[in-house]
Amino acid sequence: MTKTRNLGGLDVPAIGFGAMVLSPGMYGAIDDDRALAALTAAIDAGGTFIDTSDAYGENGHNENLIGRAIRGRRDEVTVATKFGLALQDGVQPHRLKVGFAFEELLVNAEPGHVRGYAESSLRNLGVDVIDLYYLHFPDPQVPIEDTVGAMAELVADGKVRHLGVCNVTAQELRRAYDVHPIAAVQTEWSMWRPIDPELLDVARELGVGVVPWSPLGAGFLTGTVQTLDEDDFRNNAPRFDAASLKANNASYDALQALAADLGITRSQLALAWLLHQDPAIVPIPGSRTPAHIVENLAAADITLHPDTLERIDAVLAKLTPVGATLL
Template sequence: MTSTRNLGGLDVPAIGFGAMVLSPGMYGDIDDGRAVAALDAAIGAGGTFIDTSDAYGDDGHNEKVVGRAIRGRRDEVTVATKFGLRVPDGAQPHPLAVGFAFEQLLVNAEPKYIRGYADSSLTNLGIDVIDLYYLHFPDPQVPIEDSVGAMGELVADGKVRYLGVSNVTPDELRRAYAVHPIAAVQTEWSMWRPIDPELLDVARELGVGVVPWSPLGAGFLTGTVEKLDDGDFRNNAPRFDAESLKANNASYAALQALAADLGITRSQLALAWLLHQDPAVVPIPGSRTPAHIVENLAAADITLHPDTLERIDAVLARLMPVGGTLLQDER
């Protein structure tokens, strides 16, 4: 396995770091000191592709924590952030036809607000340019061509280096790319939730990298989630209620035997499997524990034999998760 991969022209580590979990209200309470320590561990272990969003935490909290962690080491990291879900004062919130963990999501990606989103993120992060800037969700009331056109102006002005889109359909990816080159598409993808095969085909055709979010199934694929703390957003997802979690843990226990045979952890198995799906795939697992972060990043060094991949796929073909998925798409 190679230690770096290319996302539409942007070179990044094969495994990045998803910072969403470092804000309160995601996996329960966390203080900023612990969050910065987690980011320090990620950067120190080579997880220098850091993914955040202006919507994670209150008042840009997640971006601010990332900014604190990278202060004085900007040249070591590649920063990706997203916009659209933190609707500014005076803007009309547009309901999405998707729900995350069964909560209604609101977005505004009107072109007139996009420069303001970017400027706020630059301030929160304490940087001069965003390496990879995503539209977090396409706005159902704004043609994606209009949103991406405004994003392209940020590239021309030097505020952004590369553009990405997140949670889009194959058609939306094509339409976005027709306006401006797209480096990466972010989508939910793991052993728990398969990618839309058409989306993967379009990404390959266009040379767009794929960044799976929740590559460990929101922590489930680690095999360590038995009960959730209060304040954990996963409590909103039926897949994580007590009965479903028990059934899913029993079903997915088959993966433990595979991991044990290979001498790796279940997390590493899940991440290495993703990396073997395509050379332009870069998962972004998140964790609050330095040891787990280092463990996750080490999956980039694991090579799975074709016979092993066949065994994994045979096991996955027999599994049927109970309780639905984190992202419910009604489009």
């Protein structure tokens, strides 16, 4: 398995690091010391493709954490961040229906605000340029072409190197790409939820890399989630209510036997399986525990035989998660 992959012209490690879990209120309480230790462990272990957003944590908390962690190490890391959810003063919110965990989000991706979002992220991160800048969610009141046009100006000005879009349809990806090359599309994809096949087809056609968020099913595919802290946002997701979680854990135990036969963990099985779906896939698992971070990154070294992949797919075909997905 190749340890480095290409996302539309951007070379990154085959497995990145999703930093969302390092801010309070996402997966329960956490302090900055523990968060910084996790980031340092990720960078030291080669997880140098770090994913964040201006909306993770309050007042740019997650971006600020990353800025602290990479100080003096900027040349070692590729930083990706997102915009459109952390609305600044005076920005009119637009309601986006998403259902499930959040029901709706307040977004604004009007072109006139894009530069302000980027400059705020640059300050939070303490960097001169953002390596990969994503639209976090398409704005239902703004044509995606208009938003991407404003993002393209940031590339021309040297504030951003590559552009990405998240949580879009296949046609939205195509429309965005028509305005400016898109390096990566970020979407939910795991053994817990399949990708939209049309989106994958368009990404392949255009040469756009795919960055699966929640590649471990919001932690479920680790096999270790039995209960949640009160301030864990996953409490809002039907798949994580007490009854659904119990039923899903019982059902997905079938994956444990597969992982045991291969001598790997369930997390590694889930990540290696994703990596084998396409050479332009780079999952971004998150963790707060250094040992688990190293374990996740080691999945890039695992080669699954075609017979093993067929066996995995046969097991997955029999599994139907109880409850709606995270988003």
